[in-house]
Amino acid sequence: MYDAVVVGLGGVGSFALRALAKGGARSLGIERFSKGHTWGSSHGKTRIYRRAYYEHPSYVPWIEYSIQQFQQLENYCGDSLMQECGTLLMAPGNVDGSLPPRLQASYDSAEKYGIPVEFMSNSNLRNRFPQFNFDDTTSNHPLVGLYEPGGGILRPELIIDAALKEAEQHSQTSIREETTVVSYEELESYVEILLRSGDGENEAIQTKALLISAGGWAGQLLPSWSPHLRVLRQLSAWIDVSSATDPNLYSYKNMPTWVMDTPAWPFPLYGLPCDSDDHGHKHWLKVGVHGREDVLQDASNNPIHVSGLELEEMVSASLLSYNQSLLGAQGTLFKMVLPCLYTMTPDSNYLIGPLRENSRVFAVAGLSGHGFKMTPALGAMMADFALGKNLDAWHFEFCSPERFRFMHM
Template identity: 35%
Template sequence: MSRTDYDVVVVGVGGMGSATLYHLARRGARVCGVEQFTPGHPLGSSHGETRIIRKAYFEHPDYLPLLERAYQLWREWETESGERLFVENGLLLAGEENSEVIRGLEACYAAHDLPHERLSGRDAKSRFPQFSIPDDFVAYYDPVAGFLYVERCVLQLVRLARAAGAEIFTGEKVVRWSSVKNGLHVRTTRKEIRTKKLIITAGAWSTELLKRLHLPLEVWRKVVLWYDSPNISDYRLGVFPTFYVETEAGGFYGFPAVDELGVKIGEHVQARLTEPERIARELLPGDEDPTRRFIEQTFPGFQPKRTRFSVCMYTMTPDHNFVIDSCPGEPDVLFAAGFSGHGFKFAPVVGEVLADLALTRATGHPVAFLGLDRLRGQP
């Protein structure tokens, strides 16, 4: 086996890892990424064509400063890459007045001066006649939201990181890491690497690599589905918004038809526990039933014909907020995990935070609320 020396090794080259590699390489660090598959692969959490990006943040108002920086960087990277990465087509969010999504949005808008419109269920139906939203629902429209082309984002970040000097080893899995005098050893299935700093952004595989931390993470199996309809022109980009609707049956999100596959819809909050090495990647009995019922209730004019499905994973923390920190007793080992189904949009700023911490041990970004200490003692 050969040994190669680096300033930083990044394990996992999905959304977070590719962004981290970019920032480190642009700052002149000698950096490599180790990816067990290939960038843009469909086996983790950074795939499926599109991801929502929004400032209407009901999960926690402290995400807003991070979102502002993420928006800025996505726009910069779109220009730098020459590819369209970000489509700003607006987002409709709806739920009962006392629902988690509406209460969270109102807290967010009270804390931050953000463009938005508050609509009654009836107003939302008038504005977007494709939807059948109960009259007693409340809706918010976020005009600066939209979606990211997820695989395109990862592949362009990998290209830009390589152009800045990063090396990326693919088809190579990290099997263990250990501290040694003046650094760390990272053993992969092909070689041993010596590094000063280690950053783990391995998604659902993070728990295995951070076993000593006993992180209270769960991996959820999630299914997203694409549908065509005879009236698909009413649901295409330009006339139909990105959306999130919270119902008694769960929270459902979706995207306009951007290609021949049609509208993409997923269920966000229901848990089906799995493990990354054992996940069922086929469509199981019952997988589609909640989405079919949601379509029937919410889009009565839509006649769904499934064109595609995809299985992905959410890596969940108990409070559904991310965890970004160093390993206790191992200040040169950093990690970002538990993105809980809403993390991809933050990849540019998460990568910047991790690069800051690796190179200077500090960051100017407000990420203290995402620290590890809050999860201590969680089951």
């Protein structure tokens, strides 16, 4: 019998398995695809990390913990897994001079936790960051910014690979790829799980704790949580800036990660600078859309290729985001466009906790497009549950499914 079985080995699951291994547990990781796949939510070459958190200030301690774990993982594997380059939030300024909502919420988190941030007027933005398009003719309110110098880049594929390798260094940790969970049943002292391998063979196993971090597939395994989860198809694109006026402008040495609100687009845009350490793609500039209402009834029905309309959408996103006079003709010629899954909750805060009181099943779901930076903390919560540790110090009450208890009655 296993001490714990982790279902889903993306960002959260890989760190849960790592924490279980460090805790001496006999554990098994289950992945329906192969390790490091691009079908879910834990890929994309680079991801943003930031501490001044507008979604909810209670996330900040989890981010701080996670950054420490990323750094420890770097020491283990010897690779560069993160890069500080700053994070810039931009939104149309208010007439009365007050901060726009996203910037104000970030500023409040920064004030509470002593995180350095800098307000930037439109003229400051233009002078310091000419890479961006500040000529939005649809708004009478020029963009203003909040700059966090301590933000930066995470490298998700490298991170997951390193976390799983460290977990597998422990003799009591094993991983099964191309394996799905058919069903599970909680019994008095354990959970029985029916697995199906890629060749169609079924096998029943037992575990003291079942930890579910299945991303877009979580709703299929968590029927009581499913009404609170929606899977949305998002898009990211990469522009080759090697022929730009000054390609070095787009390196992380000269450009921050960023999130932009603009009246010209129905939801936020975001992007990341070129990762100069990724030698095969060191001139690839990223742009993404955050919050597209493209609902998938089944996460498995997510085409890996993008349609013509989706490509046009990403061209528009690039034109709105970046200063095309500096990019030239390359500004709308993409080297790659990839889909990514967001599993959303109604309020965009996570779902975390046991399925019910005294349950042996603990899940993390609904990361709502802002979860990768906190995967070490979320994985540690899952491992602590399986290892019988007190979870009070994590303070995840605001992510409890109980907040939606009466929503669908």
